[in-house]
Amino acid sequence: MAINLEKGQRINLEKSNGSKLLNICVGVNWGAIEKKGFFSKTKEAVDLDASCAVYDENKNTLDVVSFRQLKSNDQAIRHSGDDLTGDLNGDDGLDNEVITVDFSRLNPKANHVAFFINSFRGQDFKDIPFASIRIYEGTPTRVNEVFAKYDVANDPTFAGSVTMVLGNFYKRNGEWKFNAIGTPTRDRRLEETVVTIQQNYL
Known part of the structure; x- marks a missing residue:
């Protein structure tokens, strides 16, 4: 049974049988913006970019994985690739971008792996009809079990x-x-977010 997370909630990466979750997928799903005209509705594609940054215990940046760099230097983190549109025909239940993390292969100095999204075209989050993340076991194309x-x-x-x-x-x-x-x-830019996380969220 997947955990429905709330803002500020902290959880252990532990499955119901007590085993540790060491190989995970973080999937991000979002919708296109609906524009209402006089006689019809149109959909505006939304280009969100899912990324993650790796920091050591002193909050120094070790690595960043995004659409620009699809693999971490230690090969433990992989990005599925850039989605430029979001779900144009309503929520299809699938993730638009997926980042996989193998904690067992991470740089031993890694102490934080922070996830964030940037709106590439500057589209306002309040206008995006739906956006969610889920943590699961599986691959970018196969969900075995949703954890949260x-x-x-x-x-x-x-x-x-x-x-x-x-x-x-x-x-x-x-x-x-x-x-x-x-x-x-x-x-406004990915590089700024890496610093903001470093200063405020670790």
Whole structure:
């Protein structure tokens, strides 16, 4: 049974049978913006970019994985590739971009793996009809078991924001845990978000 996460909630990466979750997928799903005209409705493609940044225990940046760099230097993190449109015909239940993480292969210095999304064309989050992330076991094309879900859909407090910090995997006493953040930022570029997370969310 998947956990429905709430903002600020922290969870252990542990399955119902007690075993640790070491190989995960983080999928991001979002919809296209609906524009209403005088006689019809049209859909405006939305280009969100899912990314993650890796930091050590001193909050130094070790690596960034995004549509520009699809694999981490240690090969433990992989990005499925850039989705430029979102779901044009309503929620199809599939993830638009997926980032896989193998915690067993991560750089031993890694202490945080933070996930975030940037609106590439500067489209406002309050206008995007739905957006969610889910943590699951499987591959980018096959879901074996959903571990947790987190809805970051259109919220009035997101108005004016084009970047959102989704959450942070962090290591505590040798075990990985997850903190659901779900906070928009004023950043305009991916590089700015990496610094914002470093300063405020680790």
